[in-house]
Amino acid sequence: MMMGGLERPIVNWDTVKINFIGRRFEMNMVMQLKWWQIAWFILLMIMQYRMAAIRILGKNVMGPRGLVGLSKDSLQFCQNEILQALDVYLDPQAYPILIHCTQGKDRSGLVIIIVLFILRVPVDLVKADYILSGQGLDRVRESMMDEVREIGMDEKYTLAPGEVVDEVWKFLEEGGGVDVYLDAIGFGESKRQKLAGVVIGVTLMRPGRILLGRAIYSICRMV
Numbered sequence: 001m002m003m004g005g006l007e008r009p010i011v012n013w014d015t016v017k018i019n020f021i022g023r024r025f026e027m028n029m030v031m032q033l034k035w036w037q038i039a040w041f042i043l044l045m046i047m048q049y050r051m052a053a054i055r056i057l058g059k060n061v062m063g064p065r066g067l068v069g070l071s072k073d074s075l076q077f078c079q080n081e082i083l084q085a086l087d088v089y090l091d092p093q094a095y096p097i098l099i100h101c102t103q104g105k106d107r108s109g110l111v112i113i114i115v116l117f118i119l120r121v122p123v124d125l126v127k128a129d130y131i132l133s134g135q136g137l138d139r140v141r142e143s144m145m146d147e148v149r150e151i152g153m154d155e156k157y158t159l160a161p162g163e164v165v166d167e168v169w170k171f172l173e174e175g176g177g178v179d180v181y182l183d184a185i186g187f188g189e190s191k192r193q194k195l196a197g198v199v200i201g202v203t204l205m206r207p208g209r210i211l212l213g214r215a216i217y218s219i220c221r222m223v
Contacts, residue, residue: 014094018084020107025077032061051150058152066156068167071110075171079185085111086118086187089195095202103144105133105160113168117178118192119199127165134160 030038037056044053062070074082088094101107109130116126137144137158144158172178182192 013098016084016088018081020074020078020081020085020101022078022081025073028073028077029057029061033057034060055150055152058148060152062151063153063157067106067159067161067164070106071164071168072171074107074110075168075181082111082114083185083187086114086182086191086195089115090191090198092198092202095198102147103158104137105130106157109133109160109164110168113165114178114182115195117169117172118182118195123165123169127162130160130165131162132160 030041033041033056037060041053041056044050044056065073085099088097088099099108099111113126113130116129137160141158145155148154148157172181175181179189179192182188
């Protein structure tokens with residue numbers, strides 16, 4: 001393939017699709033609606049007006065919860081999905097890894113935050129990297145706004161505030177810490193050691209391609 005006059009190899013990507021918004025997460029959101037909103041939501045889903053039903057959740061649950069609240073909900077109700085995502089990092093042949101979601105900084109951002117916590121990257125550095133997501137998405141902010149308005153949310157959902165990292169860290173600490181949480185979801189000490197070893201090993205074998213801290217975040221998140 002020719003790009004800018006230079007010959008570039010065609011890369012064949014292996015894709016791992018994870019339905020991050022699973023049934024437990026969906027039920028948690030629906031149960032936060034008032035009874036009449038639940039009835040209206042179910043009716044719309046039966047009538048196959050899915051986007052109208054999602055707008056009820058967006059306006060009445062997702063919007064008020066905000067990025068911080070939704071991140072905490074994901075940590076509680078998307079544990080199997082988080083485990084699936086983390087397991088991908090255990091395969092040295094999988095690197096470099098691109099992880100992304102619709103907006104590239106909420107679900108994918110949460111997974112990368114956890115990966116960096118496993119690597120013992122300081123919280124301040126993790127937060128600085130997360131904030132970079134917001135800056136990197138400036139060029140597509142308008143299209144992002146169209147998406148969030150369609151589901152009944154506002155501009156705040158398109159941002160990447162550092163408080164998300166602070167609150168995720170605080171939430172995990174209140175539950176006993178990152179390691180306790182990961183043990184509980186099935187990503188135990190042996191897996192954590194393997195992940196760290198794989199990342200360091202790949203970094204040494206491919207200098208300049210995968211680095212710890214900000215560079216690994218930049219490679220893994222959607223840009």
